[in-house]
Every structure is written in structure tokens, then in C-alpha cells.
Amino acid sequence: MDLSPSGEQQQLVDAFSALYAKESSTDRVRAAEASGHDPGLWRRLAEVGVLEMAVGEQSGGWGASMSDLGLVAEQHGRHLGSAPLIEAQAAARLLARVGGDAASGVLTSALAGDALVTLALHPPRNGVLGLVPSGAVADAVVFLDGDRLACVEPVGRRDRVATLGSMPVADVAIADGAVELAVGPAARSAHDRALDDWMLLMASALVGMGSRSIEMGVEYVKERQAFGVPVGSFQAVAHGLADAATAVEGSQLLAREAAWSAGADPTRASELAALAFAFGSEAAREASYRSLHYHGGYGFMLEYDIQLYFRRAKAWPAQFGEPRLAYARAAARRLDRTDSAG
């Protein structure tokens, strides 16, 4: 057992931490709020190869481990990156897994930087893909409709949606513009695995968001005085932060274990990804809520950064759905495993 990132992984974390500090300061996050997308940040991320990391060599990438991708996603969440890192990586991995001419063509243009390809988490309803992550800025959306995996170019057929988390989501009409990538059980299972990837990366991002929220709250309550003492000396405040910090550290261990299991214990990978996502959603929500509340009235002001975290901690994971949905998904995996083990 070794719970520290390896030397190489620590270099990766340091490099991305520096990149995000420069390209995703809270000033930059605020400047990108209207569109939810920061093209400068996305360009830098693409330049350093976040998509190549996500797919194997045979698909034109470097095949980094899920642990590596998770560590990068932690930094993404910590700095509230206004860029489609998670959905673009999940989509690229899906395309690589599906293979075939159509999917390979889309992946090639994604890796070349010609097309921003994203993933729809839910099937279409009445011909519309609702709240597609980064759907407002993507060039292509991969989606599952029944047992058919397809890709659609959303330009000219999308409605940008203003959301709690100021994300570049859009409702996308499919009409007759979709290109089929795969069909049948393979299509279903490929999309399902893409959901595992998305949930795991989102869980990691939520860890970063939750940790930073705790730090901001702790910094504030050490300084702020009330009744002649720092408010952090009151148990009512200190204990709320202690609970939230414990949950966030737990969510980090769980997300990192889930990422590790993708390589080391694949029978549990899907279950752990869903558990990490569900628990991470709750922990990040609790951490950002506590932290915002302990800022008192200042926390309610747009000027203070904690509100940026509070809104995204709820909105980012809600693109999939509430934590209970993912808990149920994980429990079904567990029961399946018990059944097949006899």
C-alpha cells in the first residue's frame, strides 16, 4: 500500500497545478462565466495533451492511467476549470473503445484539435439531448439512443442554457443529422463505460473542489473575529468544518481507490466509480455549503470566491443526476457481483 502519488505523479500534479494557477485563476473563472468556457485554458490543456493522455497508443495517445487522469481532474476541480476536460476525455476514451471507421475519424479530429467532441450523459427525449456537457461550445456530441451510439454536430441545432454552475451546457436537437458509430449491446456497454469514466473524473474534480472549499473556510474563520475571538474557535463552527473535512478526505481516498481499481481490480471499477461520484457529490456540496455559511453575510456576496465553488459543487455532478441515482447504480453492480460469485 502506498497512498502517496509516485514521484512522476507528483510532477504531473505540480505541472497541472501551475498550469491551472496561471490559466484558471478565480478572475479568469469569473471572466468566463457568461459563456462558461475559457478558450485560452482549453487551448493550453489541449497543448499539454490532456486528450492524448486519455487514450492508448494504438489510438494515437499516450495511455495514461486512470490514477493519472484522476489527479489531473482533482486540479481541474480545485481551480474550477472552465474547460471541457472531463467530458472531452470521457468522449475520447469512448471513441477509442468503440473503434471502427466512423468513431476513429471523430477521434482523430478531436486529437488533432480540429473538433471539440463531448459526451451526452442521457439519451434523447423527443429528439433533444438535454443539458449536454459543453454542448454550447462542442463541435460534436456522442450520444446513445436506445442501442445505437451516434454522433451529431450541434452547430445550428442547439440552445445554450443558463445554469446554476455557469457551464456551457446546451439542449441539442438531433433531427436527422446523426452519424451512427456503433449499434447493439457493444454500443450500450461502451456508453456505460464512458459514464463510469465521466463519474470517476467528476468524483476527482469534486475532491479538488471540496478540499479548496475547506481551505477557504478555514482561512476565513481563523481571521474573522466575532465577540472578541476568531469565529473558528467556536465549536459550532469548528465541528462543522471537521465533519466536512473528514468527508472530503474520505471522498479523496475513495476516488483514488476507484481510479486505481480501473487498472488493478476491474471487477470493482464500475461500482467504485459510482460510489466515489455519489459520495464525492455529497461531500463537496457539504464542504462548500459549510464554508460559504461560515463566511457569514460575505459568503452571500458575489464578490467572495466561495460562491463560485458552492454553485459548481452542486451543478457539475447534477449533469448526471442526484447522488442517489449513482448510489443505486453502484448497489446494482454489487448485487450482480454477489450473484455471479454464487
Next chain:
Amino acid sequence: MDFSLGERSDAFRAEARQFLDEVFTDEMREEMHRTGVRHNWDFHRALIERGWLAPGWPVEFGGQGRDPMEMLAFAEEFQRAGAPTYGVGTTLMVANIIRHVGSEEQKRSILPRALGGEIIIVLGFTEPESGSDVAAAQTRAVRDGDEWIINGQKMFTTNAQEADYAFMLTRTNPEAPKHRGLTTFLVPLRQPGVEIQPVFTLSGERTNLTFYSDVRVDDSLRIGEVDGGWDVMAVSLTLERAGAQGGESIRMLAAMERWATSAVDGEGRPRSEDPDVLARLGKAAAENEISTLLARRTAWVHVSGGMPGVEGSMAKLFASEALTRQSADFVDMLGPDGIRSAGEPSSIEDGAADYAFRFALGATTYGGTSEIQRTIIAQRGLGLPRG
């Protein structure tokens, strides 16, 4: 990063599991629930025969030199099985303290008897007027030549009726500041002046109130310096919070998963297809995974040369609060049948949820309440100022 405990741990885990399957019988389990005593001499002797009372100890002290990760796997299996280990647990904890701070004579006279299964040692910290504020102990120890005379009361002296010694925190200097007037002793329990009164608890476990009237203890059984008891306690309290966590929760979840796959609702649909049931099971699974991981992290910090104070508090806080939440949630999940008690033939999965619901509230108290753990986390972990 590597989350596996390693091949040696996996192998030792498999041995432990096999041992428990063979030795920890249904009769023992039944007796444990009937009497409320989580100590069983047959089980204890079987452990000794196997050389497993303290496998993590160095060979020269009677152990097997197992590394902390092997010991964690071992402890996880015993927790998961719900084995009767309270007696061995407290005995070893005190033996460990003696190994670290005891005199050479104490190591020679006490350790072989503890590891050979001749003696059981229990804890005597808590008093009627002091629990988590453990340094407020009032039980007096007064010097009389080469002996000390003890007068006072201790609470939750679990397994005192089986034990030979109580590792006791006493006040030796009432004039000194609270933390500087304490001394710890190994007090022989089988002597006149010791009175043991059984106390039954919410989950049916038996503990005791113990009374001490002019009880004598030789100075050679003093552990640590006179008035230096708080330093000894610091070692002890950290040890009490380390170790595997979440055994009750893991057993309860396994029972609830069995129920979900075997029971059907009013329309004949398997409960495992009900999204509400699945969501509750999933949440408990996440919490249990995290309880296990937080406990493993504590052991890992220890192996890596650190002192896992805050990590141990987080592990203990999280696991005990999770059990409290889950047990209430599972009683709800089962509907009105959830209140059919453990031991009641019509109960679901032997009343696992009912039992855990009763048991949980002990876990959030012993070893320092959740509030104590939160204060440790806030002050030592987050660096918040003292109130």
C-alpha cells in the same frame, strides 16, 4: 499509488478467514449475544494455540513479527466476523503500553502471561464523573511504603468479571494541575475491596461498574512515573483509536444485501429492483468503503513513520457516525418489520438492523466521543484556534 495491502497481507487475511470459519462457531456467537460478553476463553485459547494473540509483536516478545499491513488485514477479518475480541483487545493494548513505557521487570513478569493467555487486562479510565474528559479522574491512589492504596469508582470496566488486572488511571496529587497529578497502575482485581457490579447496555452487551475500597497495589505495578500518568495515557488513547473500523457496518450491509436479493415486495417484485432500496444500500457501501480506507490510511501513516493522531480521529469519527446513520436508515428501509428485534425468530436477517441501531450509540462515545474527535480534527488537523 497502490491500494492493495500486498501479497503477504492477502495471504494472512485468507488464513485468518479460514481460522475464523473453523473456530468462531455459531454456539460462540449465540453465547456472546445471550450473555453480552465479548470475550470467550475457548476462542482466546484457540488464538494462543495458533500463536495469534499478538502476531504483530516482535518474535522476542512472543509475537510473529507481522508487519502493520498484515495486522490490518488480520484485524479487518476479525472485525468483519464480529469475533469476541474485547478481552484480547484491551489486554494487548495495555501490554503494548508496558512494552513501550514499562519497566524491565514489568516486561518480564506481565508480558509473557498476557501473551500466554494466563491473564486478561481491562481498562479503568472512565468514572461516574469523567468520561471523555479522562484527565478529570478522581479515583485516589495514596502511597503506603512500597504499596499504594486505591479508593474510588470506575465505569464501563468491560470484562472486569473475567479479568486479572485493570489498567487504571488514578489521582496521586490533588494539589497539582489536573493533567500533572495522575498516575497509572496495573491494579490486581482479584482481591478484597474490589466490587464488580454488572451493567447492561442498549445492545445487550455487558459491562461493569467497579468499586475500589482500600485496594492495594504494589509500586512495582506502577506504569510510568509518579504523576506522569498523562504521558502514558497519550500513548494509550492514540492506540485505542487506531486499528480496523466498521466491522458492524460491513456485517449489517451484507445482511441487508442478502435481504434485498431474497425478499419481494407486495407485488412480488424483488426488493433489489427497488431504486430506493438500491440507493440506501449504495450509500452504506460508500460509507463502509471509506471507513475501511480511513482506517487503512491510519495504519499506512503509522508504517510510513508518522504518528496518525488526526487520521485515527477521522477514522473513528467517520465509522461510528456512519453506523449510527445507516442503522437508522436500514430500520426505515425494512418498514415496520425493521423493529423486529435480534433474537426474535420472525426478525429479518437476525435483526441485524435492530441490533446495529442499538449498538451504534456506544461506538460514538467510547474511545472519546465524536465531539472530542471533531475538536482534535479541527485544532490539530485544520489548525483552528482553541476556544
